[in-house]
Amino acid sequence: MTELMVRDEQGSILRFLTRRRGKIRADWTDWATYLYLFLGVAIMFAPVLWVVTSSFKTPANLAEFPPTFLPYATETVAVEDYDEPLPLYEVKTEGGETRLLAQVRRVGLRAQMVDPANPEAGRIVVPIADAEPVRRISFTFANYARLLSTSGSDLWLFVYNSLFITVVATIITVIMNSMAAFALSKYRFKGNTVALVAILMTLMIPPTVVLVPTYLIVAELGLVGNLWGVILPTVATPTGVFLLRQYMLTIPDELIEAARMDHASEWRIYWRIMLPLSAPALAVVAIFSILSRWNDFLLPLVVLNRREVYTLQLALASFQDENRIQYDQLLAMTTLTALPLAFAFIFLQRYIASGIASTGIK
Amino acid sequence: MLGLQKLLGARRMPWVFLIPNLTAVLLFSLLPVFINIFYSVTGSDRLFPQERPYVGAANYETLLDCGNYLDPSTCSRDLFWRALGNTLLFVPVQVAAMIGIALFTAICINRDIRGRGFFRGIFFFPVMLSPVVVALTWQWILQRNGALNGLLTAVGLPPVNWLVLPDMAFFWSVFVTVWAHMGFFTIILLAGLQSIPRDVYEAAKMDSASPWRVFTRITLPMLKPTLLVVFILCVIRSVQTFDELYVLTGGGPGSATILIVQFIYETGFAIQPRNFGLAAAASLLLGAVLLVFTVIQLRLARGRSYD
Numbered sequence: 001m002t003e004l005m006v007r008d009e010q011g012s013i014l015r016f017l018t019r020r021r022g023k024i025r026a027d028w029t030d031w032a033t034y035l036y037l038f039l040g041v042a043i044m045f046a047p048v049l050w051v052v053t054s055s056f057k058t059p060a061n062l063a064e065f066p067p068t069f070l071p072y073a074t075e076t077v078a079v080e081d082y083d084e085p086l087p088l089y090e091v092k093t094e095g096g097e098t099r100l101l102a103q104v105r106r107v108g109l110r111a112q113m114v115d116p117a118n119p120e121a122g123r124i125v126v127p128i129a130d131a132e133p134v135r136r137i138s139f140t141f142a143n144y145a146r147l148l149s150t151s152g153s154d155l156w157l158f159v160y161n162s163l164f165i166t167v168v169a170t171i172i173t174v175i176m177n178s179m180a181a182f183a184l185s186k187y188r189f190k191g192n193t194v195a196l197v198a199i200l201m202t203l204m205i206p207p208t209v210v211l212v213p214t215y216l217i218v219a220e221l222g223l224v225g226n227l228w229g230v231i232l233p234t235v236a237t238p239t240g241v242f243l244l245r246q247y248m249l250t251i252p253d254e255l256i257e258a259a260r261m262d263h264a265s266e267w268r269i270y271w272r273i274m275l276p277l278s279a280p281a282l283a284v285v286a287i288f289s290i291l292s293r294w295n296d297f298l299l300p301l302v303v304l305n306r307r308e309v310y311t312l313q314l315a316l317a318s319f320q321d322e323n324r325i326q327y328d329q330l331l332a333m334t335t336l337t338a339l340p341l342a343f344a345f346i347f348l349q350r351y352i353a354s355g356i357a358s359t360g361i362k
Numbered sequence: 363m364l365g366l367q368k369l370l371g372a373r374r375m376p377w378v379f380l381i382p383n384l385t386a387v388l389l390f391s392l393l394p395v396f397i398n399i400f401y402s403v404t405g406s407d408r409l410f411p412q413e414r415p416y417v418g419a420a421n422y423e424t425l426l427d428c429g430n431y432l433d434p435s436t437c438s439r440d441l442f443w444r445a446l447g448n449t450l451l452f453v454p455v456q457v458a459a460m461i462g463i464a465l466f467t468a469i470c471i472n473r474d475i476r477g478r479g480f481f482r483g484i485f486f487f488p489v490m491l492s493p494v495v496v497a498l499t500w501q502w503i504l505q506r507n508g509a510l511n512g513l514l515t516a517v518g519l520p521p522v523n524w525l526v527l528p529d530m531a532f533f534w535s536v537f538v539t540v541w542a543h544m545g546f547f548t549i550i551l552l553a554g555l556q557s558i559p560r561d562v563y564e565a566a567k568m569d570s571a572s573p574w575r576v577f578t579r580i581t582l583p584m585l586k587p588t589l590l591v592v593f594i595l596c597v598i599r600s601v602q603t604f605d606e607l608y609v610l611t612g613g614g615p616g617s618a619t620i621l622i623v624q625f626i627y628e629t630g631f632a633i634q635p636r637n638f639g640l641a642a643a644a645s646l647l648l649g650a651v652l653l654v655f656t657v658i659q660l661r662l663a664r665g666r667s668y669d
Contacts, residue, residue, distance in 0.1 A: 029573070033470045040467060041484045044541070048491070050509055051499045066512035180383035187376040195380055202391035204656070208602050208623045209649040212630050212642045213397035214390060219409055236386035265367050266375040295492035297605040298623075302631050313494045317609050320498075330498065338495045345490045349483045352490075353549050 048338070055331035056139040062327055073138035077102050077116045089113065089131040100134065101126065143332040150329070154307070155315075155336075161227060161304075162294060162312040169231045170289040174282055176235055181244035181278075182270050186256060196245075203238045208298065215302055229303040230311075234293065240285045247281035248274060284355035287348060294341060312337045398649075401642030407635035414639070421643035442644060444617040445625035448532075452621060453600045456536050460596055461589070464544050468551035469581070482552065486545035493605030496542045501525070501610055504534060525611055528618035535607050535619045542606060543599065547592050554588030555581070594659055601652060622648050 050069065054062065057071035076085035079102050086102035091113065093099055101113035104123060111131060112123045148155055184196050207214070214233050215224075223229030251274065259269050275282070300311050310318070316337055319330045345352070367375055397411075402421050404414035429436030434443035471481050488496060503509045504524040511521035524530050558581065566576045582589075604623040607613065613620030613628075622644065630641030 030473070030475065033473050033475060036466075037470055037475075037481050041481065044484050044488060044545075047499050047503050047509075048487070051502055054502065063507070065507040066515055067507065067509055069509075176383050176386065179379040183376040183379035189373070189376045192376070195384060198392065199383065199387055202387055204653070205391055205395060206598065206602050206649065206652060208604065208626060209645040209652075210391065210394035210398055211626060212401055212638050212645065213394035215631075216397060216401075216409060216411075216638075217389060217394065232386065233390040236383050236390065238387075241383065266372060266379075267367065270379065291490065295494075297493055297608075298627065302627070313492050316494050316498065320609065327502070331502065334495050334498050334502075338491055341490045341492075342487075345483075345487065349486065350479075353482060353486060 051331055052335050054327075055143055055335045056141070057328075057331075058140055058142065059328050062331075070137050071139055072135040073140065075134045075136055079114060079116050079119050081119060086114070086116070088116070088134040089126075090134050091126050091132075092130045101131075103131070143328040144336075147329045147332045147336075154310075155333070157308065158310050158312045158315045161309055165227055165231055165296075165300075165311060166290055166293040168227075169235055169293045170286055172231070172235045173237060173240060173289045174286050177237060177240035177285060178244050178275060178278060178282060179270065180236075180241045181248050182274050184241070185245045185248040186253065186274070199236075199238050199241050201238075202236075203242075211298070211302065214299070218303055224303055225306045225309055227304075227309055230296065230300050233299065234296070237285075237289070240289070243285060244278060244281050247278055251277050283351060287352055287355060290344070291341070398642045398646055401638050402646050403639075405639050407637060409636075409638060417639065421639045422647075424640060425643055425647070439640070441617060441620065442625055445620045445622045448618070448620055449601060449622045452532075452536065452603070453597065456539055456600050456603075457593070457596045459536060460540050460544060460547060460600070461592060463540060464547035464592070465551055465589075467544070468548045468555055469577075471548070472552055472555045482549065485548050488542045489545045491542065493542065494609050496538065497606045497609035500534065500538045500541075526615055528615055531611050531615055531619050535611060538610060539600075539603055539606050547596060550592055551585070551588060554585050557588075558584045590659075594656065597655060597659070598652065601648070601655075 053070055054067075057068075058073055061068065061072055075088045077088050078085045082104070086104060089101050089103055089111070091099050091101045100116070101124065102116045104112045104114055106112070106128065109128055111126050111128050113126050113131075114123055115121055180195075180199065184192055184199075218224055218229040218233065221229075221232075223232070255273055255277075256269055259273055264272070295313065296311070297313050297317070300314055301317075304310060304314060312333075316330075316333055319326065319333065366378060370378065400411065401414075403416060403418060404411075405417040405420065406414050408414055425439050425442050427438045428434075428443065431437075434440040434447065437443045467485055471478055471485070475481075491499075505511075506521065506523055508524075510524065514521055522530065524534055562580055562584070563576065566580055571579070602623055603621055604627065607619050607621060608624055608627075611619045613624050626641045626644050626648070629637050629644065
C-alpha cells in the first residue's frame with residue numbers, strides 16, 4: 001500500500017492524505033508517520049487477512065509453497081466421453097504457440113491430454129514441464145462445509161457453549177457489579193469502606209495465582225465439567241465495581257431523595273433510576289465482560305474437561321493436539337471463532353476505544 | 363423486593379445490594395488465597411483438603427533446591443527454574459518493546475494526520491481476537507511452508523524454521539504477544555496524549571524547540587501518570603502470559619519459551635499425577651514476586667511525583 005502511494009506522486013489520494021489544516025505542504029515527518037502507520041497496518045492486518053483468505057483454499061492450494069495470498073483453483077472443463085471434468089492446462093507446443101488442453105492422465109513426466117474443443121482428434125502426449133495449469137481465483141467453502149458436517153467437531157455445540165458462557169456471565173456481571181456499585185456510591189453505612197477495599201483488593205490477585213484453589217472451590221460446588229464452573233468465578237470483577245461506582249457518584253443524590261419522597265423502594269430506585277442513568281458505564285463493563293468471556297482460555301481449559309462442554313477456544317486449541325494438523329478445517333474454524341468479535345468490533349470500535357481510554361483498566 | 367425491604371428495614375438494604383458481589387469476591391478471590399497457602403504446605407495428588415497430609419516447606423524446598431543456582435539442570439525441578447528464567451527475561455523485553463512501540467504508535471496517530479480513527483481501529487483490532495486465534499494465525503504464518511518463508515524465498519533467502527530454533531521461538535513469542543496487546547496500550551496512551559493541553563505545544567513552537575526536546579521536556583513528563591498505569595498493567599499482564607505461547611510454541615522447542623504460568627498449569631493440571639501442592643507453591647512465589655514488583659513501582663511513582 002505504501003509502495004503504491006509513493007509511486008503515485010501526482011495521485012489525488014496522496015494530495016488528499018497530505019492536505020493539512022492550516023498548512024499546504026506536508027514535511028518529511030508526515031511522510032515518515034504515514035510510512036510507519038501503513039507499515040503497521042500491514043503487520044497488524046495482513047496476518048489475519050491471510051488466515052481468512054487461506055480458509056477458502058482447497059487442500060492442494062494450502063499445501064503449496066511458496067503460498068499464494070488468494071485462493072486459486074485449477075480450472076476444469078467437461079469433455080465428451082469423460083465422466084469427470086478434466087483439469088485444464090496451458091501447453092507450449094514445439095512451434096512456440098500455446099494451446100489449452102485438458103489432462104486425461106499423467107504418467108511419470110508425461111501427461112496425456114485432449115483438446116477439449118476437438119476430443120475426437122485423440123490423446124496428445126505432452127511433457128509436463130511444458131504444461132502450466134490454468135488457474136483462477138476461486139473461493140471454496142468446502143473447508144467450512146467439511147467442518148460443519150464432520151460429526152467429530154460438534155461445532156454448534158461449541159458455539160452454544162461459548163455463547164451461553166458469554167451471555168450469562170455478562171448479564172450476571174453487569175447486575176451484580178452495578179448493585180454493589182450502587183450500595184458503595186449512594187449509601188453511608190458501617191463497613192462500606194471495608195467492603196470497597198475488599199472488592200478492590202482482588203485487583204491485586206492475579207487469577208493464575210489462585211488457579212488451583214479456584215479449581216477446588218469449583219470442584220466442591222460440583223461444577224467441574226459444567227458451564228457454570230467457568231461462569232461463577234469470573235462474574236464479580238473489581239474493575240467493573242470500581243468503574244460503575246465512579247460513574248454513579250456523578251449521578252445527583254437529589255434524584256434519589258425525590259424518589260424516596262414518592263415512597264419508591266430502594267430496589268426500585270436501583271432498577272428504575274440508577275441502572276438507566278448508568279447506561280454508558282454499563283455498556284463499557286458489558287463490552288469488557290463479553291470480550292474476556294468469549295476469549296477466556298485458562299479457566300475453561302482447567303474446568304471444562306469434557307468435549308461436550310468445550311468452548312470454541314478450547315475446541316480450536318484441541319485441533320492442534322491431534323497428530324496431523326488439519327489446516328483446512330483449522331483455518332475455517334479460526335475464521336469462524338474470530339468472526340463474531342470482528343463484527344462486534346466494526347460497530348463498537350469507537351465505544352470500546354473510548355471506554356478503555358477513559359478507564360485505563362480492563 | 364419491597365417485601366425484602368420491609369422485612370429487613372431500609373438500613374440493611376445496602377448489604378442486600380452488596381451480598382451477591384461480596385459472596386463471589388470472598389469465594390473466588392479472597393478465600394482461594396488462603397486455600398493456596400494450605401495447598402502449598404500439603405502433599406499428595408488428591409484435590410480435597412481432608413485427604414492431603416501436611417508436609418511443611420517440602421514443596422518450596424522441591425522447587426528451590428538446586429545444586430548450582432546458575433545451572434537449571436542441577437535443580438530438582440529444573441523446569442521451574444527454566445520457566446522462572448524465561449519469565450525474568452521475557453517480562454522486561456516484552457514490556458520495553460510493548461511500551462516503546464505503543465508510545466511511538468500513539469504519538470504517530472496523535473499527529474495532525476488523516477484517518478486517525480482508521481489507524482486507531484486497525485492497531486486495536488488484534489486486542490479483540492482471542493489468544494488462541496492469535497496464536498494459530500501466527501503459527502500459520504510462521505510454519506515451514508508459511509507466508510513468511512514464502513516472502514523470504516521470493517527475495518532469494520533460504521526459509522527458516524522459525525518456531526523450531528530456540529532463539530527465534532523466543533523472539534516470536536515476544537513479537538506475537540506485543541502484536542496482540544499493543545493496541546490496548548496504544549489507546550490508553552493516546553488518551554493521555556490528548557489530555558495534554560495544546561497551548562503547551564504552541565508555546566514550545568514559539569520558542570522553536572526541537573521535536574526531541576518537546577518530546578523529552580513536555581510529552582514525557584506530562585504523560586507520566588498515564589505511562590505509570592500502562593507500565594503496571596503491562597508488567598502484571600506480561601508475567602501472566604500463558605494462552606498465546608501455550609498454543610503457539612507449547613513452551614518449546616524444549617523449554618525455550620516456557621513461562622511460569624504454563625509451569626503452574628502443567629504441574630497442577632496437565633501432567634499426571636497432578637501436583638497441586640507444587641503448583642500452589644509456585645503460584646505463591648509468583649504472587650510474592652508480583653507483590654514486590656507492585657510495591658516497588660508504587661514507591662517509585664510516589665517518589666517521582668514529588669519532584
